[in-house]
């Protein structure tokens with residue numbers, strides 16, 4: 001379950017940032033997840049809840065913003081919405097497609113409570 | 116291995132040791148429970164904008180720098196459990212021993228078995244037990260390098276935990292990922308695990324000695340894998356009989 005590995009990484013990153021900001025608690029986390037990252041938002045939210053137990057991020061609301069996949073055909077240059085790493089160019093049918101967007105996985109912001 | 120990194124404390128569930136050593140350095144450290152305050156508090160928004168795997172990627176870059184300075188070619192071997200990573204390594208090491216210095220980092224959730232198999236070949240090996248973790252990360256490799264410095268101009272094989280999902284996301288600082296699929300698996304694996312085949316530079320199709328007994332179509336497997344990653348190179352081999360090994364061995368020689 002790779003969502004668990006990433007949930008742990010999210011909690012580590014968030015806890016470090018929250019501590020540095022003097023937080024007593026993290027109430028919300030804004031997360032950007034690319035649609036081609038292979039992560040299921042529901043599974044990620046579920047794992048996050050477990051990973052956050054006994055940390056500053058316990059109980060925080062996870063706000064997941066999905067980022068559309070974007071591809072560019074290396075044969076004809078056509079740019080298009082990419083919904084999987086296996087997509088074919090809709091213009092020329094080629095498989096040589098470069099992924100230009102959709103692999104993101106980043107913490108955008110936190111909402112914290114302070115002393 | 117490094118003067119400037121300020122190596123971090125190992126995670127308490129991870130143990131790293133030379134083959135033949137007892138478990139050490141896994142003292143548990145617990146975080147103090149945090150206090151709850153009753154008075155009302157307001158929310159404040161803190162900008163972060165950092166990649167979730169940013170810390171891993173930075174450590175991977177550190178490993179990569181180390182490999183570059185020592186001219187160590189590090190290869191990250193990934194596959195489903197049982198595809199033949201350890202067997203391929205045993206055979207590879209026996210073939211190249213005395214010609215190229217080699218070392219191995221063995222990732223496994225619980226056991227020392229693979230490290231013992233490698234040790235028997237004569238190559239230095241460090242075992243990383245990941246506990247519940249289903250992949251190696253750059254920090255584990257970094258710590259392993261502190262236990263065993265690879266020689267200059269050498270090959271470092273990193274056998275990842277058997278899993279085609281998570282290891283695709285965690286850069287270890289390797290020069291290349293080598294994905295292994297055996298002919299007893301489905302030839303559609305590249306379509307089912309595209310991220311891994313996309314991240315790999317080389318694909319070894321193993322256990323070809325079993326081809327007469329299974330339905331696996333090598334050409335179809337290659338075609339699927341190329342659909343995901345048109346730069347992927349392939350060797351078909353049998354770690355059991357040694358058939359097809361020379362191509363892979365030459366590929367290794369050419370990387371140094």
Ligand SMILES: Nc1nc2c(ncn2[C@@H]2O[C@H](COP(=O)(O)OP(=O)(O)O)[C@@H](O)[C@H]2O)c(=O)[nH]1
Nearest residue numbers: 196197198199200201202321322323353354355
């Ligand atoms: N027939 C056959 N069996 C193999 C071959 N390579 C590995 N095996 C067997 O497959 C099983 C798993 O191999 P192992 O190297 O432990 O896989 P790992 O989990 O990827 O490290 C063992 O029983 C090996 O003996 C091969 O080329 N042909």
Ligand SMILES: [Mg+2]
Nearest residue numbers: 200201229274
């Ligand atoms: Mg193995």
Ligand SMILES: [Zn+2]
Nearest residue numbers: 073076089092
């Ligand atoms: Zn095209």
